[in-house]
Amino acid sequence: MNMLLSCPMPQLDFDIITLGHGSGGILTNKLLETGVFELLKNPLLDEHHDGAIFELSGRLAFSTDSFVISPVFFPGGNIGELAVNGTVNDLAMCGAVPKYLSLSFILEEGLTMKEFWEILVSIKFTAEHAGVQIVTGDTKVVERGKGDRIFINTSGIGQVHEKAQISTKRVQTGDKIIVSGHIATHGIAIMSVREGLEFETEIVSDTAHLNHTIKALLDEYGAEIHLLKDPTRGGVASVLNEIVRDTRLGINISQKSIPVLEEVYGACELLGLDPLYVANEGVFIAFVSAEIADDFVKKLQKLEHGQHAAVIGEVTTEHPKQVILQSQIGGRRVVNMLVGEQLPRIC
Amino acid sequence: MKFLTEFRAPEVVEQYVNELHKIVTKPWTIMEVCGGQTHSLVKNGILHILPKEIRMVHGPGCPVCVTPLNLIDKAVYLAEEKGVILCSYGDMIRVPGSKRSLLESKANGADVRILYSPLEAVKIAQENPDRQVVFFAVGFETTAPANALSVVHAKRLGLKNYSILASHVLVPPAMEAVINDEEAEIQAFLAAGHVCTIMGLGQYEPIVQKYNIPMVVTGFEPVDLLQGILMTVKQLERGEANLENQYSRVVKPEGNPEARKVIDQVFEVTDREWRGIGTIPMSGWEVKAELSEFDANKKFAVNIPKAPECADCIAGLVLKGIKKPYECSQFGKGCTPMTPLGAPMVSTEGACAAYYHFAGEEISA
Numbered sequence: 266m267n268m269l270l271s272c273p274m275p276q277l278d279f280d281i282i283t284l285g286h287g288s289g290g291i292l293t294n295k296l297l298e299t300g301v302f303e304l305l306k307n308p309l310l311d312e313h314h315d316g317a318i319f320e321l322s323g324r325l326a327f328s329t330d331s332f333v334i335s336p337v338f339f340p341g342g343n344i345g346e347l348a349v350n351g352t353v354n355d356l357a358m359c360g361a362v363p364k365y366l367s368l369s370f371i372l373e374e375g376l377t378m379k380e381f382w383e384i385l386v387s388i389k390f391t392a393e394h395a396g397v398q399i400v401t402g403d404t405k406v407v408e409r410g411k412g413d414r415i416f417i418n419t420s421g422i423g424q425v426h427e428k429a430q431i432s433t434k435r436v437q438t439g440d441k442i443i444v445s446g447h448i449a450t451h452g453i454a455i456m457s458v459r460e461g462l463e464f465e466t467e468i469v470s471d472t473a474h475l476n477h478t479i480k481a482l483l484d485e486y487g488a489e490i491h492l493l494k495d496p497t498r499g500g501v502a503s504v505l506n507e508i509v510r511d512t513r514l515g516i517n518i519s520q521k522s523i524p525v526l527e528e529v530y531g532a533c534e535l536l537g538l539d540p541l542y543v544a545n546e547g548v549f550i551a552f553v554s555a556e557i558a559d560d561f562v563k564k565l566q567k568l569e570h571g572q573h574a575a576v577i578g579e580v581t582t583e584h585p586k587q588v589i590l591q592s593q594i595g596g597r598r599v600v601n602m603l604v605g606e607q608l609p610r611i612c
Numbered sequence: 613m614k615f616l617t618e619f620r621a622p623e624v625v626e627q628y629v630n631e632l633h634k635i636v637t638k639p640w641t642i643m644e645v646c647g648g649q650t651h652s653l654v655k656n657g658i659l660h661i662l663p664k665e666i667r668m669v670h671g672p673g674c675p676v677c678v679t680p681l682n683l684i685d686k687a688v689y690l691a692e693e694k695g696v697i698l699c700s701y702g703d704m705i706r707v708p709g710s711k712r713s714l715l716e717s718k719a720n721g722a723d724v725r726i727l728y729s730p731l732e733a734v735k736i737a738q739e740n741p742d743r744q745v746v747f748f749a750v751g752f753e754t755t756a757p758a759n760a761l762s763v764v765h766a767k768r769l770g771l772k773n774y775s776i777l778a779s780h781v782l783v784p785p786a787m788e789a790v791i792n793d794e795e796a797e798i799q800a801f802l803a804a805g806h807v808c809t810i811m812g813l814g815q816y817e818p819i820v821q822k823y824n825i826p827m828v829v830t831g832f833e834p835v836d837l838l839q840g841i842l843m844t845v846k847q848l849e850r851g852e853a854n855l856e857n858q859y860s861r862v863v864k865p866e867g868n869p870e871a872r873k874v875i876d877q878v879f880e881v882t883d884r885e886w887r888g889i890g891t892i893p894m895s896g897w898e899v900k901a902e903l904s905e906f907d908a909n910k911k912f913a914v915n916i917p918k919a920p921e922c923a924d925c926i927a928g929l930v931l932k933g934i935k936k937p938y939e940c941s942q943f944g945k946g947c948t949p950m951t952p953l954g955a956p957m958v959s960t961e962g963a964c965a966a967y968y969h970f971a972g973e974e975i976s977a
Binding site for chain 2: 460530531534536537591592593594595596597598599600601604
């Protein structure tokens, strides 16, 4: 709300988005001139050119992501914040310092200007805090029923940290696997709104940009960090499975050491979901050399979004291509790739 | 979380496992009836910490697995051809019909909605008076009260556009069918805790007596399951056959009378076809004749020709505990959750899915 107070919506002679706003004509101009451009102002965007022209040198990282989340507003954030954080985090996982973003909207006719503005303001503040500039973009409007209020695509370019050597190929036997915080929180926050579930304490999405934290870790540990991943869709289990598939190594994880908020765990039980497969936003997984693992966790725990970091497992040559979980009660089981969507069960 | 962590406590689990090792003297085959128990056994790695003498076989208690193919085809038909809003529990929509699953129908544009409760479907019917809303009411005695209640609500609201496509199945007749199967070698049962929560213990004593078979009503958490197995093995070793209740914190001897009242109001017992097993007499519930306006089977009198089951799928043998999922030639090869040949590979309670997801080929000893 504070963000909205500092950026009040401009006086416009329309209060909902119509097809005309995507026509390229007067309405499009009005929307962009009085709204988007003004709010996201920076020298590159101010050029109003077909694209942004800038100089960068050295190793670069480039990433893109589309955001189609429903509901658009959820406890702890909205689609705008997610769209910036998502691409910023993808770049950070490449070991890069994010610099520039593109921002494209597909709006559904009927979206209120008030909602659109709130999303724009979130984008502005999230980008500022992440230290990235939005330098180019696009807006299209589709007929009612042909979208889901608002879809956003962001692409981003970042400069790879000079010490970073992030690659799946660098994962090796003995590497410790570290998760930066409570898992499954974002997915359950969204699902509880979708299913109309209420819990004693509201479960709030932990969407966050992790680039500052990652940079601090790279400054300190550089090439000792072998791989970084953000376990968004498909959750932690899917990321770990991708890695064993690509490296032909095995992974052991311990259920006891995986941080999950108690209320999230309860909600998962209720909904018949496994937290290992639930989507995350403000969380990353790091594969680091065993020698630095303890220091890495201690350091991470002092950084933003890293308070609950923990070692959850390690890479092994046993059982190649399989992720094996040591269950809380001491049994063992395979953690497989998620098949389709996790669906609520019958009883 | 209270009521969860204490039933997953490693030290209690260890204590039960040690005790099992101490008392077991010969091989025993025990069937856990409910698919939820199967998943808990596999997911928590319990099968690997049990003494080698104890062989757990997995029972028919997977509602999605035993729902007849023809009924899935019918649900698909109603969604695609009759333009109904077809509501279902999530589990059901991935199960393959003879042509396609409800999930594929949904992707093709049919209005298929995944719900947690049939009462949500009643609400959808209220909000869409010009559309027919059908709830795919599958399940054992556990889901029956809520499904029945939806009919009671719809009737009270005077809704003309709500009906249920019911395929309810009952546990006790299925247990008898499994015992009577010549190939099955089951020596004891872990009975399904949540079914007994509704129905109570009354129906099980006669089975224990008639077949002289030990039975322990058991819960779903690791500690529940190990305690249930320990109680069963104690009976087996002593040569006794009693009905015991491990899950007494949830299951009362009389069950839940209120829930049963609602069931009696809406359903009556009927013969039922079980997918993979065949027709078992008096093993299901259907909507009572006087409520036929809420019975999608009668309301939409469509005759869907019976399609043959996949010849390679041994789901029936798996459901009766005769074969383990990995003993199937197609397991993990021609049949995976992405390309299922039978329902046990897709349902979250199906034994094949449990082994595929959690056991893996290497450690599925």
